[in-house]
Amino acid sequence: MKAVITELNWPVGIDMLREKGFTVIYQPELWKDREALVQETADAEILIVRNQTQVDEALLQQVPHLQIVGRLGVGLDNIDLKAAEQAGVEVITAKNANAASVAEYVISAMFHVTRPLAEAALDVKGGNWDRRGFTKGELYGKTLGLIGTGETGIRAADRAKSLGMHVIGYDPFVKTYDYAVMETGIDMMELDAALQQADFISLHVPLTPATKHLINRERMKQMKPGSWVINSSRGGVIEENDLYDMIQTEEIGGAFLDVVEKEPVDPDHPLLTLGNCFITPHIAGLTEEAQSRTSKMIAEEIIQRVGK
Numbered sequence: 001m002k003a004v005i006t007e008l009n010w011p012v013g014i015d016m017l018r019e020k021g022f023t024v025i026y027q028p029e030l031w032k033d034r035e036a037l038v039q040e041t042a043d044a045e046i047l048i049v050r051n052q053t054q055v056d057e058a059l060l061q062q063v064p065h066l067q068i069v070g071r072l073g074v075g076l077d078n079i080d081l082k083a084a085e086q087a088g089v090e091v092i093t094a095k096n097a098n099a100a101s102v103a104e105y106v107i108s109a110m111f112h113v114t115r116p117l118a119e120a121a122l123d124v125k126g127g128n129w130d131r132r133g134f135t136k137g138e139l140y141g142k143t144l145g146l147i148g149t150g151e152t153g154i155r156a157a158d159r160a161k162s163l164g165m166h167v168i169g170y171d172p173f174v175k176t177y178d179y180a181v182m183e184t185g186i187d188m189m190e191l192d193a194a195l196q197q198a199d200f201i202s203l204h205v206p207l208t209p210a211t212k213h214l215i216n217r218e219r220m221k222q223m224k225p226g227s228w229v230i231n232s233s234r235g236g237v238i239e240e241n242d243l244y245d246m247i248q249t250e251e252i253g254g255a256f257l258d259v260v261e262k263e264p265v266d267p268d269h270p271l272l273t274l275g276n277c278f279i280t281p282h283i284a285g286l287t288e289e290a291q292s293r294t295s296k297m298i299a300e301e302i303i304q305r306v307g308k
């Protein structure tokens with residue numbers, strides 16, 4: 001069987017597939033060249049992607065042997081699930097494999113706001129000894145508002161709780177008596193209330209028509225002055241022009257974004273000019289541990305289904 005991997009993958013899963021006799025084509029830049037992608041996948045049974053390869057109806061029609069699409073992550077906004085189902089192609093994800101890493105990203109982002117240690121250390125290297133400029137505050141006693149309380153939200157909540165934070169959440173798909181949510185002690189409420197009460201709003205939702213630009217001017221107007229938005233989900237969930245205005249006019253404190261609507265970010269993107277907006281290159285789930293886990297999980301699932 002032939003497996004084509006069109007984006008970055010860690011070696012462990014590639015080795016596992018090869019050991020089971022799969023012919024593995026690993027071309028981490030292949031997603032950029034649609035024609036080459038179609039050509040390489042035309043006789044493949046397995047396609048392994050991240051978030052850039054557009055697995056749409058047109059592609060699915062050109063790859064008649066395809067049986068499985070393995071997604072090295074959880075976001076499915078680049079995969080047409082309906083078209084895959086119609087084509088008889090199963091889509092498998094690396095469920096929860098990067099959740100701990102994403103949760104740690106959220107905590108790191110909050111600490112970056114309250115305890116900017118790297119900036120303080122750089123300032124010292126610059127010859128200063130400023131004991132007053134970096135005294136921002138504690139996370140203890142602050143409120144983290146989770147929009148989306150699935151696996152990454154719950155793990156972020158768990159870690160925030162251990163820091164003495166109050167955690168509130170909104171998720172229309174999660175029942176208030178959901179066991180994991182209850183056990184973690186997330187105080188579930190309506191979106192408006194969560195926006196109004198949180199010191200940090202962290203987004204943990206997939207990009208769907210319902211969540212596109214969910215965080216827009218109107219919603220951010222409800223947030224506390226000085227509060228921050230953290231986005232490790234998908235860029236499209238935030239209306240970026242509105243976010244720019246809200247930070248620029250100091251109606252909110254700032255934003256920590258791991259994702260933007262168009263990736264890689266345009267070097268001229270206005271958000272990059274703001275001192276209180278930090279953009280990282282979609283790395284929340286990209287730790288060694290999470291990616292080895294992801295790579296292994298997808299290989300295992302494929303081998304279980306079609307491996308000899």
Ligand SMILES: O=C(O)[C@H](O)COP(=O)(O)O
Nearest residue numbers: 050051072073074075285
């Ligand atoms: O959807 C996900 O799981 C994360 O965004 C990580 O996946 P990616 O590295 O393919 O974006």
